[in-house]
Each structure stands twice: as C-alpha cells, then as structure tokens.
Amino acid sequence: MRKAMLVWLMAGALGYCSVVTAAPPPAALSRAMPRRGADSCRPVVIAHRGASGYVPEHTLGAYALAITMGADYVEPDLVMTADGHLIARHDNELGLTTDVAQRPEFADRFRTQIVDGRQMTGWFTEDFTLAEIKTLRAIERIPSSRPGNARMDGAFDIPTFQEIIDLVKSMEISERRTIGIYPEIKHGTHFQHLGLAMERRLVDTFHRSGYVGPLAPAYIQSFEVNNLKELKELTDLRLIQLYGGNPANQPFDQYVAGTKLTYADMATPEGLKEVAKYAHAVGPEKNYIIPRKEDNTLGEPTNFVKDAHAAGLEVHPYTFRAENSFLPAEYRSESLSEAAIGDFNGELITFIATGIDGLFADQPDVPLRVRDVCLENKL
Numbered sequence: 001m002r003k004a005m006l007v008w009l010m011a012g013a014l015g016y017c018s019v020v021t022a023a024p025p026p027a028a029l030s031r032a033m034p035r036r037g038a039d040s041c042r043p044v045v046i047a048h049r050g051a052s053g054y055v056p057e058h059t060l061g062a063y064a065l066a067i068t069m070g071a072d073y074v075e076p077d078l079v080m081t082a083d084g085h086l087i088a089r090h091d092n093e094l095g096l097t098t099d100v101a102q103r104p105e106f107a108d109r110f111r112t113q114i115v116d117g118r119q120m121t122g123w124f125t126e127d128f129t130l131a132e133i134k135t136l137r138a139i140e141r142i143p144s145s146r147p148g149n150a151r152m153d154g155a156f157d158i159p160t161f162q163e164i165i166d167l168v169k170s171m172e173i174s175e176r177r178t179i180g181i182y183p184e185i186k187h188g189t190h191f192q193h194l195g196l197a198m199e200r201r202l203v204d205t206f207h208r209s210g211y212v213g214p215l216a217p218a219y220i221q222s223f224e225v226n227n228l229k230e231l232k233e234l235t236d237l238r239l240i241q242l243y244g245g246n247p248a249n250q251p252f253d254q255y256v257a258g259t260k261l262t263y264a265d266m267a268t269p270e271g272l273k274e275v276a277k278y279a280h281a282v283g284p285e286k287n288y289i290i291p292r293k294e295d296n297t298l299g300e301p302t303n304f305v306k307d308a309h310a311a312g313l314e315v316h317p318y319t320f321r322a323e324n325s326f327l328p329a330e331y332r333s334e335s336l337s338e339a340a341i342g343d344f345n346g347e348l349i350t351f352i353a354t355g356i357d358g359l360f361a362d363q364p365d366v367p368l369r370v371r372d373v374c375l376e377n378k379l
Contacts, residue, residue: 038072038180038217041374044358045367046182047071048319049090053362056138056149057097058088059156060167067171071364073180073219076164079187080196085130086161086205090141091115092187095122098136099154106132115190116252126194133158145323145339161202165209180217181206184242188227189253199227203235214238214280221283224253225261229278238280240316243267245285267304272311281314281357289317289354296329298350305355316358320348322366345370 038044050062051069063074076088092115094100100109100123109128112121125133136158143150159167161183168179185198202220211218213236221240222228228239244251247264254261265271267288275282284304291299308315321327325338333342344363348370351359361367 036177036374038178041072041371042358043352043356043367043371044072044180044316045070045364045371046073046075046316046358046360047364048075048360048362049077050074051362051364052149053146053322054149056140056152056156058090058159059138060159060163061152061156063159063164063167064171066364067168067175067179069365070368071179072358073182073217074164074168075182075184075360076159076161077184077186078161078198078202079125080191080194080198080201081128081130081133082126082196083129084196084201085133086198086201087125087130087133088159088161088164089125090186092125092190093120093122094125094128094136097138097141098123098158099139100136103136116187117255126191126196130160145325147339161205162209165205169209178217180219181211182219182221184221185224185227188222188224189256192227199230200234203231203237206237207235211237219281224251226253226257232278239278240281240283241266241275241279242318243282243284243288245287247288267307269307269310272308272313276311276313279313281316282308283316283318283360286317286320286351289315289356290351292328298328298330298347301354309355314357315355316360317351317356318360320344320351320359320361320363320367322363 047066049057050059051066052062055062055065058076066074077090078086079089079092081087089097100106106123109123112119113124134157137154138156138158139153140146140149165181168181172179183202185202188198191198206218216237219238219240220231221242223242223244225241228241231239243263243266247267248262250262266275267284272282288302288304290301293299305315322341322344323338324332324335324340324342327342327344327347331343331347333340344366348367352371359367
C-alpha cells in the first residue's frame, strides 16, 4: 500500500498542476454541499509538516496527502536561503532532513555555529542558494520511529513557500473546499541577525497570493514574541504565539533582549491577556493542557484552555502523534516497538474534551475521524 501511495504522490505532488484539470462537480451537488471553509470544523486539524506520519515531512507529497485526507490547514516550517528565499524545513540545519551529507560538492559547507543559543554542527540553509537547495532530496527525519517513511527517501525535493501556496490553491479546485496555510517562522532572531529577516518576506508572499485580512485561511506562528508584534503592524492575518515545551525557558528573542519573560509567565491568566494584544491564538506544547505524571501517564487538565479562552484566545496545541514513542503510557500499544501505533484515538478524545479549538497532528486523518463538529456534517 505504501508503494501505491508513493506512486500517487509522485504523480500528484511532483506534477501537482495536473490537479486543476479535475472535472467540476455536478451543479446539483454544488448546491447541496456548500464549499467547506478552513475554519468550518472544530477542532481545526492542522497537518503538522504535512501528513508527516506517512510521508517525509515538509515535502509536496506530505502536504498533498494531508489535503486529500481532509486536513483543514497544512503547516510548513520556514527558513531562509542565502539568496533570500523562503523554504520549508523544520530547522536551518539540513543534515537530518536531506541527503546533503552524501553530496561531496557541499562538503566544504559543513561547519559549527550557534543557533538560538545552542551549538549546532552541520549544513545550514543560509549557506546555500535556492538553486543549490533544489539539488537536494528530502529524507525521513526520524527513521527509527517511521521506518516506512524512510523508504521514500530521495523521492521529493525541498519546496519553497510559494510552491506550497501554489499546491494548496490548485488542490482547492479538485477538493472543492478551502484549505488553509499555517506557516511557522523558525529561528527568527537568528535570520534577522544575518540580514535575512523572514517577517516582511512572508507577509509579502501571502499578500501577493491573495491572503489578506483576518478572515483569510492563514495563520503565522512563532516561538518568539517581538516578531509577532512586528507582524501585527505589517498584516491583519491571524497570528499565533507558540509556547516552548519547557515553561521555564524564555523565547529566544526575549533572552537576547535581556528581559525575564518566560513561557510560564506567558501561560498565566495575566500573561495570556498580554499575548491577546497581538495574537489570535496560542499554540502550547500539549503538556500545558494535560501534563504527564512521573509514570508518563496523563495527569489532570490545567486551567490553560479556560484562561486562554477568557483572554479571547483560541488554543491549538502541538503535537499529536500516533506512535508509541510519543503517546502517554496508558495509550501505548502492547508492542515494545517505539514505532508501533498505539491508541491514538484515545489520546485525542481526552484532549478534545478540554475544549481545545485546534490541534497539530502528524497523522491528520485520525483526528479528522474523531472530531464531530463540522459545518459540512450538519448540512
């Protein structure tokens, strides 16, 4: 089945413009089934790096599969090339997600630098032009947890943000619904210091492509604070403040600025009210909502969702994944394999019951089946 999926994705994602040739729906069907919006259903399902539980992340194949599964939004993480292009990678270091290590022509780009306060060694997007990036092929980032995905290593190239927008717009025609785009600015301060700031480029790309105003099917997310406040002045698109997994940590831009603001401060009722001054939603690591106990089972829900809603914020936690290695202990399968699929439905049902408004998932088809509040289903 995975081989058949790959063949479909190669035909559909690598040559995605063919999607637009799909026959239009019959007039009677169009009247009976209004176009579904990206925000018509609750909770909103955001395909985390595409359908990354099935296909190597941040590839057109992963985004295309997520869309055909019915995801409301697809989520690209964005970093910069040396010549100022926005591309989709989880990090600016390329070694974990591309075949750059097997490319002798790029051996001299291997180096060590500090990124967001941490020493990192590898190959970095800011040292490559887009033309050079396009010669690389994507590989699975976590092959031990997703060995099936690793079989597709080399099948896809590295997409630009514009290519993702073009894919989404073309597939909106064949899917007959609105599909949202939910990019994250990665390493914002790092790229600003290199003279490769993403904020204006991202907004300009969105605006040129017709995404304008708070009703557009788009969000922009960041773990930093100041760039979201800057974006608030540049665009009316919805913004989301992400929260790091360790509440004691600071957003990196706040560390650089010398403030004492931590994610824990931002998670208090008062902190959430401050976030609401510039953001539409918050994206906490899911332990902010239901923390895990020492035995790795789920504890009691916190007041985070209630407090965020009281501040006027939607809550879109991350990241929901089906494999044993990511699930709470009570939802793991009996298999000892970390790659085995556990009771993903059970975890999702528990978190949805807290009142979250959306969620990031690597296997978006599962929460799409679990949720039950959807405009389309009510008609």
